[in-house]
Amino acid sequence: MKLSAEIKAFEKRLGHKFKRPELLARALTHSSISTPTRPDNQRLEFLGDRVLGLVMAEALFLGDRAASEGQMAPRFNALVRKEACADIARKIDLGAVLKLGRSEMMTGGRRKLALLGDAMEAVIAAVYLDGGFEAAKELILRLWEDRLDSVEEDARDPKTALQEWAQARGLPPPRYEITHRDGPDHAPNFTIEVSLENGARETAKAGSKRQGEMTAAKTLLKRLEDDAEG
Structure with missing residues (x-):
């Protein structure tokens, strides 16, 4: 599958070269434009959420060996919540390459928090399926590096x-x-x-x-x- 110039540029911003580019194309496809031959990113979103959760849980567990479960839980929530995923999506300009139906485009879908957060999770799943857990882990830790460094402050409601x-x-x-x-x-x-x-x-x-x-x-x-x- 051949990717458009815009998606190739996004692939470069993402920092992962896809061996199976169809995975990235699917991760960027919203349900508002899906067809039987062009599936949306909802299943990938489900998987990506779990991959992100495991990577963040491991990072917190290894990063502060003295932290209790009660201390790690709010930090974890701060790192994986939809707002955090959407912020990372904005950082790499994911919205610019989202494939949306006309109604979503007309109502500002490229800027919607939920759409961006869901698509970011789908992209994580695409990287996981394309390159394995270590590739997904490297991507997440690189993109979430600043948030991990400031998670104590972010975790405070x-x-x-x-x-x-x-x-x-x-x-x-x-x-x-x-x-x-x-x-x-x-x-x-x-x-x-x-x-x-x-x-x-x-x-x-x-x-x-x-x-x-x-x-x-x-x-x-x-x-x-x-x-x-x-």
Whole structure:
């Protein structure tokens, strides 16, 4: 099978030369454009999720031999969650080569978190089937290197941490409010404000309410902690 120039460029960004290029083509095919002769990437996504999980579990297990299961679990979740996969997909511009149906293309499918995360898992499976576990492991550890280095910070749920900060000081739980929304329905932007009863507040903008709340909580908590240290 001959790959297009765009997919060949992606293959180079990915850092894996496929012996069976049809695997990569399938990994990039969304269900909105699949046919009986052109299968989508859903089965590969299922496999890739498990390969990613094993590689991350092993990396955490070997990387910190003193860590308990309770410490490793949130780190693991931070590394394999859909947002992390989508961020890696953006890093290698996977969205540019996704094969999508017209409806998905018209609604911004190349930027959707779920589509990017699923496709990244499918690409991992394609590398695994093409080159074996060691090839997939090398790819994952290379692409996830920065996240592994900062996983302790990423594993900390900022909303939970901010609530614990408030409770420790006798304050009610933080309040989250959408203060502004713009953009088209298929790609909205939310401005989220988090506030505490003591008057502390912070805002953040994001493409989803959940991400906006997480970012606002993280920013406010850091400011509160910095103020306490200063």
